[in-house]
Amino acid sequence: MSWIDTFKSKKTTAEEAVKVIKSGDNVFIPISSGAPQTLIPAMVDRGHELNDVKILHFSTLGPARYTDPEYEGHFRHIALFVGGNTREAVNEGRADYVPVFYHEAPALFKEGVYALDVAMIHVSPPDEHGFCSYGVAVDATKPAAESAKVVIAEVNPNMPRTLGDSFIHVRNIDYIVPTDYQLEEYPAADFTETHAKIAEHIAGLIEDGATVQLGIGAIPEAVLTYLDDKSDLGVHTEMFSDGLIELIERGVVTCTEKTLHPGKIIATFLMGSRKLYDFVDNNPMIEFRPVHYVNDPFVIAQNNRMVAINSALQVDFTGQICADSMGHKIYSGFGGQLDFIRGAAHSERGKPIIALPATAKEGEVSRIVPELYPGGGVVTTRADVHYVVTEYGVANLHGRTIRERVKALVEIAAPQFRDELTARAKELKYI
Numbered sequence: 001m002s003w004i005d006t007f008k009s010k011k012t013t014a015e016e017a018v019k020v021i022k023s024g025d026n027v028f029i030p031i032s033s034g035a036p037q038t039l040i041p042a043m044v045d046r047g048h049e050l051n052d053v054k055i056l057h058f059s060t061l062g063p064a065r066y067t068d069p070e071y072e073g074h075f076r077h078i079a080l081f082v083g084g085n086t087r088e089a090v091n092e093g094r095a096d097y098v099p100v101f102y103h104e105a106p107a108l109f110k111e112g113v114y115a116l117d118v119a120m121i122h123v124s125p126p127d128e129h130g131f132c133s134y135g136v137a138v139d140a141t142k143p144a145a146e147s148a149k150v151v152i153a154e155v156n157p158n159m160p161r162t163l164g165d166s167f168i169h170v171r172n173i174d175y176i177v178p179t180d181y182q183l184e185e186y187p188a189a190d191f192t193e194t195h196a197k198i199a200e201h202i203a204g205l206i207e208d209g210a211t212v213q214l215g216i217g218a219i220p221e222a223v224l225t226y227l228d229d230k231s232d233l234g235v236h237t238e239m240f241s242d243g244l245i246e247l248i249e250r251g252v253v254t255c256t257e258k259t260l261h262p263g264k265i266i267a268t269f270l271m272g273s274r275k276l277y278d279f280v281d282n283n284p285m286i287e288f289r290p291v292h293y294v295n296d297p298f299v300i301a302q303n304n305r306m307v308a309i310n311s312a313l314q315v316d317f318t319g320q321i322c323a324d325s326m327g328h329k330i331y332s333g334f335g336g337q338l339d340f341i342r343g344a345a346h347s348e349r350g351k352p353i354i355a356l357p358a359t360a361k362e363g364e365v366s367r368i369v370p371e372l373y374p375g376g377g378v379v380t381t382r383a384d385v386h387y388v389v390t391e392y393g394v395a396n397l398h399g400r401t402i403r404e405r406v407k408a409l410v411e412i413a414a415p416q417f418r419d420e421l422t423a424r425a426k427e428l429k430y431i
Contacts, residue, residue, distance in 0.1 A: 001171050003130030010176040014042035017175040017334045018120075023050050025117035028109070028144040029057040031081075032239075032271040033184040034137025035064055036122040036154040038177060043120070047074045056114055058105075058140065058333075059083030061184035061271070067095050078405035080105055080113065080140075081333030082324075091329050099324070099377070102238065102336040103295035106143035119148035123168065124159040131167040135159040136183065136270040136277065138166045139238070139291040145172070154179045160277045162270075164287030184269040188242050191218040194357050199223040202309060205351050205387065205394070209257035210305040213237040213340045214244065216271055219311060219355050220294060227252055234258035235265040236303050238295055238336040241272045245279050250289065260302040261287065268294040295336045300343025306350040308340035310380075313356070315388055316372050317406045317421075317430055319397045321354055321380035328375030341384050350385060358390040358414040366417040368409050370424045388412065406430045 001009075006420035021027060021043060029035050035057070044065045051074055056068050058081040066075035067089035077095035079086055081102075085183075089095040100108065108114045121141055123132035132155065134141050145151050145168055152175040153168075170176070176366040191199075206227065208214065211234035214220045224243035226234065234255040235244065247253045255263050268278060268291045280286050293299055301409060313331065314322040324332050344350040356367050368390070372378070388409065395408035406425045410418050425431045 003126065007126060007130070007170045007176060010170070010173060011178060012175050014038045014177050016109050018043045018046060018178050020150050020175070021046070021050065021053060021118055023430060024052050026054045026056060026114050027115050028119040028148060029055060029060060029122055030137040030141040031058040031060060031139055032137060033061050033270050034122050034135065034141060034269065035060040035062055035184070035188070036120050037181065037184070038154055038179045039120045039152060044071070044075075047071045050074050052076060054078050054114070056080065056116075060085065061186060064089075069094065078236060079333070081335050086387060087331065094275070095116060097330045097333070099334055100194045100340055101295075101334055102106045103292050103297070103339045105140045106290060109140070109144050109147040116144055116148035118152060119145045120152045121145055122154045122156060122159060124161045125155055125157055126170050127161070130170045131157070132170065132173070133161040133289070134166050134168065135162050138162065138164070138288040139268040142166070142168070142290045143292065150174045152177065156180060158182055160281035162280050162286065162288045163282065163284060164289050165293070166288040171400045182274065184272050186216070186241070187273070189216070189218040189221050190411060191222040194391045195219050196224040198355050198357065198389055199226045201389045201394050202353060202355060203227060205353065206233070206307050207305055208232060209311070210234070210307050211236050211258050211303040213306070213308045213344070214240055215309070216241045217311065223309060232257045234303065235267070236260065236294070236306065237266070238268045238291065238340070239270055240267055242276045245276065247342055248285070255285070259304045260299070266294055295339040297343040297346065300340055301346035301350070304348040304350075306344040306347035308350075308352045309345035310337040310341060310354055311356055312354050313367065314372055314376060315354065315356065315368050315409065317370050317409060317428070318402055319382035319385040319388070319405050320372060320378045322372045322376040323379040325375065325377045327373040334379055338380050338384065341380050345386060346382065352384070353389055354385060355389040358392055358412065363414065363416070366413055366421065368417070368421065369415040370421065370428060403431050
């Protein structure tokens with residue numbers, strides 16, 4: 001049978017396809033705009049027929065009705081990274097959070113920690129050889145599809161055909177659900193003067209020819225606007241957003257100086273606008289690969305002058321970074337922060353950077369604190385931290401004593417908190 005005949009024989013509706021899901025199954029859903037927006041509601045509509053179905057995914061865009069109170073006992077979300085649509089359920093006890101390094105997530109499926117019964121994926125139409133692209137969500141999606149007993153795929157002409165290690169053949173899909181809708185978009189973050197000052201300090205740390213990791217949010221968006229005077233930058237990142245397009249088109253990002261995959265932008269998933277999705281479609285400069293490769297610290301470290309830019313909720317006097325929780329309340333997850341911090345730390349002339357505004361709640365609360373809030377988790381350890389950047393400057397903590405760290409962090413804290421922080425440091429005998 002030709003792949004075309006195979007494709008036709010597997011076509012069905014979302015309602016028919018999700019009937020394969022049974023009580024007690026583990027079901028995987030892709031990250032961000034890779035989440036299949038036809039299959040998910042079809043599955044949820046069957047919710048009251050099912051019991052104890054575990055839904056595993058990283059942060060997604062769109063509704064997450066399976067976390068609603070009415071489906072308690074029917075669905076249980078296992079969050080590998082907590083997003084805005086599942087945060088309430090996690091913190092109210094209707095869903096669970098798994099602290100895990102992003103690059104290690106595929107091993108949870110392959111080694112059977114979470115043996116997947118069904119992977120519901122979202123792919124591009126097949127090419128002339130029968131291969132569909134995972135598009136904007138290769139990351140843990142490709143390993144999940146390769147591990148699951150059953151693969152259900154939405155095939156959507158609006159999914160970009162991204163290149164790299166990013167394909168699945170139609171013969172490896174069990175049920176094919178043709179769809180045609182626009183992918184969920186993620187608007188560019190607005191950044192303030194505070195974010196711009198942070199970005200300016202970060203840009204001062206980036207050399208010509210460096211390879212950068214740029215995520216999403218106000219600080220990465222601001223950093224992109226301060227790189228105009230750089231040349232031959234490379235990109236090795238778990239994800240990127242629209243702001244990178246202009247730097248590529250202006251020749252700031254060329255990837256020619258990269259020591260790993262020269263000439264190529266390496267990423268594992270994508271979140272942005274339709275313009276970005278169209279830009280990556282069949283773009284040979286951009287390669288998507290699974291997250292166990294892209295985020296592997298030993299792979300990242302092969303990029304000389306690797307600059308990793310990550311954020312934090314709090315930094316304590318000793319340099320511990322809290323990035324996934326606000327006290328006992330889970331806010332996000334480990335993601336790829338430590339993957340890239342450690343990768344950049346082991347890169348020749350690499351620079352791991354933690355960036356954050358000095359205050360929260362409109363200046364009422366310092367993010368640089370004597371100790372993390374009770375229950376606050378350490379995502380990046382004090383021994384992993386190198387550069388901490390706020391709008392007030394840069395503190396290089398690497399190899400510094402606790403006494404030196406406290407002084408450096410107080411210097412980049414908001415001025416209105418410096419006396420209070422200094423007094424507390426003296427009470428603790430840090431200085």
